[in-house]
Amino acid sequence: MTEFLQYTLQGLAAGGFxxxxxxxxxxxxxxxxxxxxxxxxxxxxxxMVAALLLQHFDLGFWPALVIVPVIMFFFGVLVERLLVQWxxxxxxxYNFLLTFGLTLLTVDVMKRQFGVSSLKYQVPxxxxxxxxxxxxxxxxxxxxxAAFAVVICLAVWMILTKTRVGMIVRAATEDAERSRALxxxxxxxxxxxxxxxxxxxxxxxxxxxxxxxxxxDMGSNFIIILFAIVVIGGLGSILGxxxxxxxxxxxxxxxxxxxxxxxxxxxxVLMAAVVLIRPxxxxxxxxxx
Amino acid sequence: MRHTRMISLAAMVASSGLVxxxxxxxxxxxxxxxxxxxxxxKVVLGLLNDQSGVYKDLSGPNSKVAIExxxxxxxxxxxxxxxxxxIEIVMADHQNKPDIANTKAQEMYDRDKADIILxxxxxxxxxxxxxQAKAKKKLHIxxxxxxxxxxxxxxxxxxxxxxxxxxxxxxxxxTVLVGEGGKxxxxxxxxxxxxxDMTKSFTAAVEKGGGTVQQSIATPFPxxxxxxxxxxxxxxxxxxxGIMAAGGDLVNFVKQYNxxxxxxxxxxxVGLMFITDIHTLGxxxxxxxxxxxxxxWNMDAESKAWADKFKEKTNxxxxxxxxxNYSAALQYLEAIQEAGTDGSDDVVAKLEGKKVxxxxxxxxxxxxxDHRVLHDAYLVKVKDKANVKEEWDYEEIIKTIPAAEAFxxxxxxxxxx
Numbered sequence: 001m002t003e004f005l006q007y008t009l010q011g012l013a014a015g016g017f018x019x020x021x022x023x024x025x026x027x028x029x030x031x032x033x034x035x036x037x038x039x040x041x042x043x044x045x046x047x048m049v050a051a052l053l054l055q056h057f058d059l060g061f062w063p064a065l066v067i068v069p070v071i072m073f074f075f076g077v078l079v080e081r082l083l084v085q086w087x088x089x090x091x092x093x094y095n096f097l098l099t100f101g102l103t104l105l106t107v108d109v110m111k112r113q114f115g116v117s118s119l120k121y122q123v124p125x126x127x128x129x130x131x132x133x134x135x136x137x138x139x140x141x142x143x144x145x146a147a148f149a150v151v152i153c154l155a156v157w158m159i160l161t162k163t164r165v166g167m168i169v170r171a172a173t174e175d176a177e178r179s180r181a182l183x184x185x186x187x188x189x190x191x192x193x194x195x196x197x198x199x200x201x202x203x204x205x206x207x208x209x210x211x212x213x214x215x216x217d218m219g220s221n222f223i224i225i226l227f228a229i230v231v232i233g234g235l236g237s238i239l240g241x242x243x244x245x246x247x248x249x250x251x252x253x254x255x256x257x258x259x260x261x262x263x264x265x266x267x268x269v270l271m272a273a274v275v276l277i278r279p280x281x282x283x284x285x286x287x288x289x
Numbered sequence: 290m291r292h293t294r295m296i297s298l299a300a301m302v303a304s305s306g307l308v309x310x311x312x313x314x315x316x317x318x319x320x321x322x323x324x325x326x327x328x329x330x331k332v333v334l335g336l337l338n339d340q341s342g343v344y345k346d347l348s349g350p351n352s353k354v355a356i357e358x359x360x361x362x363x364x365x366x367x368x369x370x371x372x373x374x375x376i377e378i379v380m381a382d383h384q385n386k387p388d389i390a391n392t393k394a395q396e397m398y399d400r401d402k403a404d405i406i407l408x409x410x411x412x413x414x415x416x417x418x419x420x421q422a423k424a425k426k427k428l429h430i431x432x433x434x435x436x437x438x439x440x441x442x443x444x445x446x447x448x449x450x451x452x453x454x455x456x457x458x459x460x461x462x463x464t465v466l467v468g469e470g471g472k473x474x475x476x477x478x479x480x481x482x483x484x485x486d487m488t489k490s491f492t493a494a495v496e497k498g499g500g501t502v503q504q505s506i507a508t509p510f511p512x513x514x515x516x517x518x519x520x521x522x523x524x525x526x527x528x529x530x531g532i533m534a535a536g537g538d539l540v541n542f543v544k545q546y547n548x549x550x551x552x553x554x555x556x557x558x559v560g561l562m563f564i565t566d567i568h569t570l571g572x573x574x575x576x577x578x579x580x581x582x583x584x585x586w587n588m589d590a591e592s593k594a595w596a597d598k599f600k601e602k603t604n605x606x607x608x609x610x611x612x613x614n615y616s617a618a619l620q621y622l623e624a625i626q627e628a629g630t631d632g633s634d635d636v637v638a639k640l641e642g643k644k645v646x647x648x649x650x651x652x653x654x655x656x657x658x659d660h661r662v663l664h665d666a667y668l669v670k671v672k673d674k675a676n677v678k679e680e681w682d683y684e685e686i687i688k689t690i691p692a693a694e695a696f697x698x699x700x701x702x703x704x705x706x
Contacts, residue, residue, distance in 0.1 A: 003524070010516045116343045117569040118540040123548060130550035139548040142516065211548050212513055213540035221511050256517035261480045261507040263517075 002135045007257040008250065009138050015249025016146030017207060019153050021222070022229040022241040024200030027156065030236035031169055031193045033092055034084060038099040040223025041106040042198050046072055046205020047214045048110060051119035061124035061210065068206045069199040076198025080191045088190075103223075110216035118213040127210075145207045152203070153242045160238065169193055225264075228271045234284020243282060326630040328404065331375035334360075334618055335403035337393055337418065338433060340382035343536055344410045346565040348433050348610035351603050352408055353380055355611040358598065359618035363626075372626050379403055383414050390414035394421040394429075404631050405430060407617055408610070412436035412483075419448040426633050430621065432613040435561065440659040442703035446637060449660040452613035452649075453583040455490050455561075456697045457666050461581030461690050462531075462558050463494030465668045469687075471529040471556055472500045475522040477542070478533035478560075479510035487533040487560045503527055511538055515545045523551065533560040540566075543574055553577050564608050567671055567683045575671040575683075582667045584609035584649050585684050595648045606681035609649070616649035652692040658700035666695035 025039045049071055050064040059067065079102070087094040127141045160166035171179045172186040179186055212218060229248050233240025248267050255263030274282060334356055338348045360376050379401045383390035390409065397403040398421060406422065409415045410433025422429035423445040430449045431439055435458070439450045463474075474495050478484035484507075492502045503525040508518050519542075522530050530551070532542050539559065546557060553576075562580045586596035586606050595615075599607045620640070628635040641660075645653035653664040668688040677683065 006520055007517055010520065014514055014516065115345065116536075117346065117565070118537060120569070120571045122571070122573070128548075137550075139516075139545075139550065141548055211541075211544045213537040213544070215537055215540075217537060218513075222513060252514060253517045256508075256514075257521055260518075261509050264509045264512070 003257065006136045007253045009136055010142075011250035011253030012246060013138060013142040013146040013249070014252060015246030016149040017204065017245075018225070018229055018249050019242040019245025020149035020200065020207065021204035022226050022233070022245050023153055023156060023238065024197035024204075025226055025230050026233065026236055026238050026241035027160075027200070028194055028197035029230065030238065031172075031197075032084070032088065032190055033236075034088070034095045034099070034194070035092055035235075036099050036197065037096055037223065038079075038102045038106065039197075039201050039226060040219030041103040042072060042075070042201035042219070043205040043208070043222060044110070044216060044219035045075070045106065046202030047121075047209045047212070047218060048114065048119065048205070048216075049202070050206045050209045051121050051214050054121065055119070061122075061206070064206050064209075065203070069203045072202030073195040073199040075202075076195035077191055079198070080194040084194060085190070103219075107216050107220065114216065116215055116217070118215045121209045121214055123210040139211075141210060145211075148207065149204075152200070153238075156200075157238050157242075225267060228267050231281055232271050232274045234278075234281025237281065237283040237285075240281055240283030326632075327373065327375075328631055329402050331377055331402075332373040332622070332625060332631050333377045333379060333401060333403045333405075334621075335394075335397040335401065335406040336378060336380045336408055336614070337383050337390065337397065337406050338408040338410055339385050340380075342385055344385065344433065346569070347563050347608050348408055348410055348614065350380070351599075351605065351607070352432075352611055352614040353378055354602050355599065355607065355615040356407065356618040358595075358602075359615045359622065363619060363622040367626060372629055373622055373631065376622070383409065383411070385411040385414060387411075387413040387417040391417040391421065394418045395425075398422075398425040398427050404428065404633070405621055407614055408432045410434055410610070412438070415439060416443050419443050419445060422447040428621070428633055428636065430617040432617055433610050437697070437701070440661040440704060441701040444659050444701075444704040444706060446706050447633060449617075449640065449655065449662060451617045451662045452609060453581075453666070454661070454696070455486060457583070457695050458561055458581050459487065459490035459494040460497075460697075461666050461668050461695060462560070462579060463491045463500075464498040465581075465688055465690065466529055466556065466558060466579060467495055467498030467500035471558075473525070473527045474500060474502045474529045474531055475525055475527040476502055476505040476531040476533065477515070477518055477522050478505060478507060479512070479538055480507040481510045483535070484510065484533045491531055491533070491560060508534075510534075513541055515542045516549070519546055519549050519551070523549075523555065527555060529556045529558050531558045531560060535561055540570055540574075543570070543578070547574060563610075564606075564681070564683060568681060572671060572677055572683050573674045576673045578671045579687075580669060580671075581690070582609060582669050582684065583664075584612050585667060585669065585686060586612070587682060587684075588667065588686055591648055612649040616645075616647050619647060620645055620650075620655075654692065656700070659704045659706075661696055661700075663692045663696050665692050666690045 028034055028036045046068050049068050053059040053064050123141050127144050129140050130137050131140050169189050172189050229244045233244030251266050251270055252263050255266040336353055339345050340349050381393045383393055405428040407430055409418045409431050412434045415431050415434035418429050428447050430451050432452045435455050437454045437456050476488050478488045488505050495502050534542055557578045559578055559580045567575050586592055596607050624636045624639040625631050627639045640655050641657040643655045651665040655662050667686045669684040670687050672685050
């Protein structure tokens with residue numbers, strides 16, 4: 001029983017992080033209809049930029065938590081303005097290929113510049129050590145990362161559903177033509193939303209920096225899990241991404257605990273099962289998917 | 290469907306470019322002449338290793354500097370009496386890929402007239418070069434690769450294994466740690482050839498020393514999240530947790546191990562680790578970790594003096610691979626000196642069975658039966674940050690493993706020269 005509780009706790013902690021990482025992917029798909037393959041690369045860039053800020057400007061974890069998403073936001077805006085916007089009217093496959101190419105390019109540029117060894121990063125002061133409740137325990141940092149991720153997810157959900165800005169963004173994606181007729185400048189909202197999604201990927205990268213290897217390849221495996229999460233949750237559904245993030249975290253932890261090398265396979269078994277039963281994902285709407 | 294087709298088209302275009310480059314660069318070399326005992330009137334040392342990837346820092350371009358130091362020392366020692374007066378180095382990047390290593394080795398032996406190829410990290414690449422060495426009857430002294438197959442079923446007359454192998458790593462860390470009281474082990478390993486081999490060697494070594502491996506936990510490869518694997522490894526309350534991952538996975542594991550609060554509580558033994566790993570990730574992450582090293586730059590005055598000279602030229606400290614390449618090049622040139630020629634068979638005859646002591650090899654012996662070079666190895670512990678006095682001052686030697694015990698004492702039955 002202790003074992004089970006321990007795995008559950010670890011699964012939930014990992015899940016919080018997955019939810020945040022998948023959130024940007026869901027937002028971008030929900031609003032722009034773009035399947036952003038470069039999300040893993042942007043996550044990697046976030047972690048790399050955090051490590052470089054530390055190395056060259058002595059800016060640690062806390063400032064990075066603010067600076068990196070801002071940098072990544074502008075990176076996203078640049079990518080959207082220069083590249084993504086031209087393909088928005090075509091088949092979504094075109095933007096998928098574009099972002100796939102962008103990923104290859106980004107990863108290779110980073111490899112060339114910084115090599116393949118991992119960059120240094122430390123757990124921020126105050127978040128070291130372990131947190132014990134009864135017979136189970138968790139690293140303080142893991143707990144922090146999960147709680148932080150949940151807060152961000154909630155905030156994003158509130159912005160999109162409860163504020164005027166959120167309403168405009170949603171209206172613009174539901175029916176661009178009619179929104180325009182009502183005097184909403186749709187194009188004005190598409191770019192910041194893309195930047196925002198990329199900023200979230202960067203933020204996940206910063207959160208990962210203290211406890212994962214920081215190198216050009218770190219996003220390459222991660223993106224596959226993120227895709228599994230958004231497919232399980234329902235493409236474009238924010239609530240879906242969050243729930244599926246936790247679900248995948250739990251499945252992975254139980255897998256690691258009980259079935260060893262099957263832990264990653266189980267995630268995709270879950271994905272296959274969900275797609276068979278609900279093709280649009282747990283929280284996806286058929287018309288969106 | 291459409292996009293898979295596009296990707297395969299792109300891949301085809303890219304690979305055909307590669308083939309064209311490879312074909313275009315093949316060509317003839319000058320014919321040999323004169324009455325020198327040297328083929329082509331010169332000795333050509335080929336350095337084939339990773340110049341752009343994960344082992345670049347471990348060996349890479351700085352090994353060329355190490356080989357140049359060996360050439361300088363040889364010339365200084367023999368002056369006008371040197372048999373090899375004209376010595377050249379050719380260098381290439383094998384990108385850790387066996388197919389590229391194979392092509393580059395052929396180019397080196399045939400076009401560049403290399404008499405020997407040195408280094409070659411990555412086991413699969415090393416085995417490809419050993420096969421070429423056998424076919425071309427030219428030497429290969431391997432420094433950077435770990436596989437015991439080089440002195441096992443792939444052994445041959447022209448291939449030598451100079452620095453370390455998986456038996457040395459497992460035996461050093463496994464057997465010795467058990468002797469120091471680390472009886473109960475949990476091993477975590479990535480579930481592919483390297484991880485499985487290392488686990489097998491470590492389990493044998495731990496059991497030989499009288500310890501037990503309570504559990505071996507297979508993990509997917511590659512893997513980012515080790516949290517639950519770590520909990521599981523710890524659950525049997527082992528004295529030692531052994532991790533057989535390398536590269537990014539090793540970094541992931543160690544970071545998460547430290548965050549689980551285990552650093553310093555349970556001994557962490559790393560199957561394969563290089564000083565460059567400690568340098569890139571920071572000594573604090575690895576503090577207290579135990580592993581087996583083939584050589585350490587600050588282990589005594591002789592090594593330190595050599596490392597100082599190396600630092601003047603490269604502005605960094607040498608890894609065991611740099612010192613190993615120096616040693617291999619130097620002993621090769623010494624063998625030419627003794628033989629009076631660079632003919633492969635004569636040089637091999639001089640190397641076989643030779644007892645050697647130099648900066649790198651301590652109590653060294655080139656075993657004739659399988660060309661395994663036996664020498665002292667070192668069980669080391671990574672220092673705490675507080676004890677680090679200068680950059681690269683990372684290792685504390687806790688035990689010198691004598692040459693006779695460090696490597697497999699028997700020649701593998703699979704080795705037919």
